[in-house]
Amino acid sequence: xxxxxxxxxxxxxxxxxxxxxxxxxxxxxxxxxxxxxxxxxxxxxxxxxxxxxxxxxxxxxxxxxxxxxxxxxxxxxxxxxxxxxxxxxxxxxxxxxxxxxxxxxxxxxxxxxxxxxxxxxxxxxxxxxxxxxxxxxxxxxxxxxxxxxxxxxxxxxxxxxxxxxxxxx
Amino acid sequence: xxxxxxxxxxxxxxxxxxxxxxxxxxxxxxxxxxxxxxxxxxxxxxxxxxxxxxxxxxxxxxxxxxxxxxxxxxxxxxxxxxxxxxxxxxxxxxxxxxxxx
Numbered sequence: 001x002x003x004x005x006x007x008x009x010x011x012x013x014x015x016x017x018x019x020x021x022x023x024x025x026x027x028x029x030x031x032x033x034x035x036x037x038x039x040x041x042x043x044x045x046x047x048x049x050x051x052x053x054x055x056x057x058x059x060x061x062x063x064x065x066x067x068x069x070x071x072x073x074x075x076x077x078x079x080x081x082x083x084x085x086x087x088x089x090x091x092x093x094x095x096x097x098x099x100x101x102x103x104x105x106x107x108x109x110x111x112x113x114x115x116x117x118x119x120x121x122x123x124x125x126x127x128x129x130x131x132x133x134x135x136x137x138x139x140x141x142x143x144x145x146x147x148x149x150x151x152x153x154x155x156x157x158x159x160x161x162x163x164x165x166x167x168x169x
Numbered sequence: 170x171x172x173x174x175x176x177x178x179x180x181x182x183x184x185x186x187x188x189x190x191x192x193x194x195x196x197x198x199x200x201x202x203x204x205x206x207x208x209x210x211x212x213x214x215x216x217x218x219x220x221x222x223x224x225x226x227x228x229x230x231x232x233x234x235x236x237x238x239x240x241x242x243x244x245x246x247x248x249x250x251x252x253x254x255x256x257x258x259x260x261x262x263x264x265x266x267x268x269x270x
Contacts, residue, residue, distance in 0.1 A: 003171045010180045017184060017207055021191035026199045033203060040210055047177070047221040049229050056213075059236050064206070064243050071247045072199060075254050091194055098190045105182045114222075115175025122221040124229055132226040133233060140230075144237045151241030155248035 006046050013039040026077065030068050037061040048122035051129050177218035185211035197260050198253065202246050209239050 016036035023029040041056035109115050133141065188207030195201055213232045220228025250260075257264055 006172055007176075014180070014183055014187070017187045021187060021195070021200070021204065021207070026197065026203075029200060029203060033206070036207075037210065040214065043180075043214065044217050044232075047217045049217050049220065049232070052213075052217060052229050052232050055233065055236060059240065060206075060210070064240060067243060067247060068199065068203070071250060075251070075260070077260060094190060094194050098186050101189075102183060102186045105186070106179055109175050109178045109182065112175070115178065116173050117222075118171055119174055119177065119218065119221050120224065122224055124220070124226050129226055129229055129233075133230050137230050137234070140234055144234050148237060148241050151244050155244045158245070158248035158252045 002046055006043060009039045009043050009046070012036070013043065026072050027069065030065055030072070034061045034065050037065070047119070048124055050123075051126040174218065174222050177222075178215065181211045181214040181218065184208075184214065196262050198250050198262055199260060201262065202243070202250070205246075206239070206243070209235065 013036045016032045016039065020029045020032035020036060023032065037056060037060045041053040041061070044056055045053040185208050188204045188211060191204030191207060192201050195204065213235055216228040216232045216235070218228075220226065220232075253265060254260065
């Protein structure tokens with residue numbers, strides 16, 4: 001039952017992502033992507049990662065995608081800023097290349113003997129995950145926190161108002 | 170869960186290639202960033218599947234670090250989008266083709 005659910009969720013995820021990348025309007029694309037992320041979060045849950053599934057919904061679908069929506073709506077993209085949909089002049093060769101790349105990847109994946117082995121039942125309790133994260137990987141957590149600090153400084157620098165044109169030589 | 174490891178990897182590969190197609194095909198900066206997000210999620214799916222396959226917590230730890238890194242990346246990238254918008258009032262990546270020294 002759980003494995004059937006996994007395939008259904010994978011189908012939902014891929015369909016939502018395909019719809020997302022072909023939308024003209026970025027707002028529609030972001031909404032489809034949120035649907036895809038919900039399906040992906042449930043796949044994480046089925047693979048034994050309940051805490052990561054919750055954070056996928058909270059951080060990705062909740063925070064990051066809302067940030068995208070916020071920026072799209074703040075800039076107020078006019079309809080003339082949306083000149084592209086799937087146009088087969090440009091998408092034709094690209095789809096051909098992507099599908100051949102996909103075929104090669106699948107060939108490589110299923111050539112490996114580990115590909116047919118069954119993923120066993122696995123459930124990682126949030127407590128064990130926390131012990132691993134703040135025990136063995138405490139240094140990585142510190143490095144990532146530095147990176148978040150640098151990113152916020154960088155976003156602040158980029159977000160300042162532009163200098164006047166006539167001030168520059 | 171009775172699915173083979175290869176099927177989880179195949180889903181992740183399909184997701185990654187969809188994201189790559191989005192980055193290569195779309196010319197709108199927001200859509201390019203969305204493609205990058207899709208590719209990062211494909212990487213997280215590989216990590217989670219590997220974590221379940223080897224019954225180790227490390228893959229899930231890396232996904233959490235990846236989420237933090239993605240949040241930082243998105244903050245800087247969207248600040249850059251706002252900067253570019255104020256510069257040229259356009260969202261099409263092809264319009265940003267000039268250098269100014």
